[in-house]
Amino acid sequence: MVALFVVATIIVFLVIDYFVQRAAKRREALSPAAQVSAKPRFIIPKGYFFGKGHTWVELLPDGLTRVGLDDFVQKVLGSVSEVEPVPVNTSVSKGEKLFTIRQGGKEMSFRSPISGRIVAFNDDLSHSPGVVRKEPYKGGWVTLLEPTNLAGEIKELSIGNEAALWLKEEIKRFRNFITAQTEALAASGSPSLAGVTLMDGGIPVNDVMEHSPQEVWNKFENDFLGAGNGVQKTNA
Numbered sequence: 001m002v003a004l005f006v007v008a009t010i011i012v013f014l015v016i017d018y019f020v021q022r023a024a025k026r027r028e029a030l031s032p033a034a035q036v037s038a039k040p041r042f043i044i045p046k047g048y049f050f051g052k053g054h055t056w057v058e059l060l061p062d063g064l065t066r067v068g069l070d071d072f073v074q075k076v077l078g079s080v081s082e083v084e085p086v087p088v089n090t091s092v093s094k095g096e097k098l099f100t101i102r103q104g105g106k107e108m109s110f111r112s113p114i115s116g117r118i119v120a121f122n123d124d125l126s127h128s129p130g131v132v133r134k135e136p137y138k139g140g141w142v143t144l145l146e147p148t149n150l151a152g153e154i155k156e157l158s159i160g161n162e163a164a165l166w167l168k169e170e171i172k173r174f175r176n177f178i179t180a181q182t183e184a185l186a187a188s189g190s191p192s193l194a195g196v197t198l199m200d201g202g203i204p205v206n207d208v209m210e211h212s213p214q215e216v217w218n219k220f221e222n223d224f225l226g227a228g229n230g231v232q233k234t235n236a
Contacts, residue, residue: 042171043071044164045137049157051113053225054170055098056137057157064119065150066141067098069110072167073224074136076174078210079103083125083132085143091117092145094153099142101132106214108221114153116145170224177223178208181216 044050049057054073058066074080082102092098098112122141124131132140147153158166209220 042075042167043137044160044167046160048137048163049113049154049159050163050166051157052166053095053111053113055110055113057113057154058137058141063146065114065116065145065147067113067143067145068136068141069101069132070167071136072170072174074133074140075206076208077101077103077108078207080129080132083122083129083142085121086118088118088121091115091148094149103210106217108217108225110142110225112145113157114145114147115149116147118143119146120144174224177220181212181219185213185216 047058049059050070051057054070055067056070060066080101081104083099084102085099086092086097092112093115094113095111097109098118100107100109121143122131122139124139125142132142134140209217212220
């Protein structure tokens with residue numbers, strides 16, 4: 001009888017340990033603190049889905065999704081003076097404009113990685129737009145979306161190692177982009193991108209785009225956030 005009790009107790013503890021470890025692994029997979037880095041400076045949290053226009057999607061338990069801009073863009077963009085979303089209750093299709101980032105007199109529009117109805121805007125960004133830089137994957141989320149075709153569109157987004165590999169290629173592409181823009185401005189007689197340097201094997205330093213004119217912002221939006229990067233470009 002005692003032997004059966006001991007065996008039963010061991011089984012109970014093994015079952016408890018199994019579920020504790022399983023829960024821990026699930027928290028690690030979904031937690032923003034569990035990160036995959038394409039490079040040390042550019043972070044991709046596990047459990048987040050990434051669109052080609054440098055926006056991310058976080059799936060929430062209630063079926064809604066949070067959307068924001070990724071760490072790569074917030075770092076190369078520089079300071080943010082305003083975040084303007086498309087109005088709440090607006091329905092957007094994948095690839096349509098979702099929000100606009102402003103830096104003084106310059107602006108850049110980001111497009112929705114999925115289709116859905118805008119349920120809410122992060123009110124914290126109204127008085128503290130810089131949060132998108134400090135916490136791009138947490139407090140810096142931009143809009144809350146009710147998806148309308150998540151099952152069909154989520155397959156077109158990348159996650160985890162796939163997203164990290166894609167970001168590495170984007171960093172290389174951005175290096176070439178900045179080099180080309182600097183040469184074009186110099187050739188036209190316009191001021192070059194003051195302060196722009198590349199380091200660590202081609203990783204752009206922070207705030208590179210802060211030193212560039214609107215024409216370079218427009219080119220970046222087209223090449224990295226719009227039609228040039230496989231994202232539907234609209235006039236929305």
